[in-house]
Amino acid sequence: MPSATRTAARSRQALGTTGSLVAVVLILGAVKWLQQNPAVAWSLAALLLAAAAAKLTLTLRRYRKRRRKSGAAGGYLKLTAGEFEQAVADLMTTSGATGTRIVGGSGDLGADVIGYTRSGRKIVAQCKRYGPKKPVGSPDVQRFVGTAVPHHHADIAVLVTTSRFTAPALRYASEHNVLTVDGAQLAEWERTGYVGWL
Template sequence: MTVPERSVRRSGRIRAFDLRATALFFALAAILLVAGAYTARAALAAAERRPAWAVVLCLIGTAAAALAVRRRRRRGHLARRTARRAAAALQEGAMTALDALETPPEQAPAVVVPAQAGPGGRGAPLAEDTVVLADPVVDYGLLDPYEFEQAVAALCERDGCAGVEVSGGAGDLGADVLAVAPDGRRVVVQCKRYCATNRVGSEDLQRFGGTCYTVHEAELALFVTTSDFTAPAVEYAEQCGIVCVDGEALKAWSDGAAPPPWAVVSPVPPPVRP
């Protein structure tokens, strides 16, 4: 089989000598040379007549040239410094990523983990939508109000309550947690996650006392808070038969250092106030 030869195109061509273009080039060069000579002669004559101006112009030109050189050097220095900083940042980021990959994850303390509210909202049974770890160690002050309600409900279920529900929210009428104690009493809990300086006042107790018995038919009313109660609030609670659980009592209950409230309070229902 015969392979046809490809024609090779020659890119370079030998240009012929052009006398007219050459003459024009030398003529222009002569004109520029003569113009430069006349300009230099005029500048020398001006310098002889006014030497001070000549010195000033020379200084200005020298300063302009030095400034241009300095700017070029500064730009180069800034570029090199920026490049060094970028390289250092990249190296530090890479080292941090390697340390994070090599460091084993710390064991998180056991906590009460509230599940996401399902189609039934907050009133869903605790046993179905809440995961309670064994021996929980909870900092109740770090929880949000809903998580605090879930944590109190988890305590109730841990200590033997049945039918535990978290019903807190808009329109709950003071009942955040509903449960049935091991002795069969209906437990209604109001939860207030307050800071240490915000004490529960008598107004909060009055609102809870107006609904816990008449609306929710409580046989044991609990008011649980992370802070403390004022003296008028404690007095009103004693009159209405409401059990007050402050921050210290809540911690003791959570740690197992104290029995649950329904194990201490008499099973006789308190009198209903009009």
């Protein structure tokens, strides 16, 4: 019986070796044939590239669908304040801002993220990671207005929140040229990668 087992094992090993040799010969033959037929090689390369691009597009769609389903603003609420600032900085960068950096922390005087538009205009963003029941009020906007331009020399001042803004806050922001991004707009920004001020 052991001799039959050894024979079967040797047969499988020989078959595996033969299969590997055949695969190598086929691959080498295919490479040689493609070298002799460059038009086919280029067509095959283009086909493989298109397949990879289609796979990437499908993966991105699935990711975006999951994010929409879970709610982007809701997902941001799971982040710490510092992580939320980093997420806003990343969104600014992927949307075209340059020189984006986080400056938030103790003594930040209202600026959490600073970056620049393609034309060199300075963006100063303040990030408010608030729950859905806590809107950004007029006092928050007033404090930001008091430092964004006078202290940070912002060309574009933006207040970003996971929540919403009260009517007085929106009115005050509009009067002082502060752009506002609420939770719904934040989710759309993440989905499209586009905001009009960048």
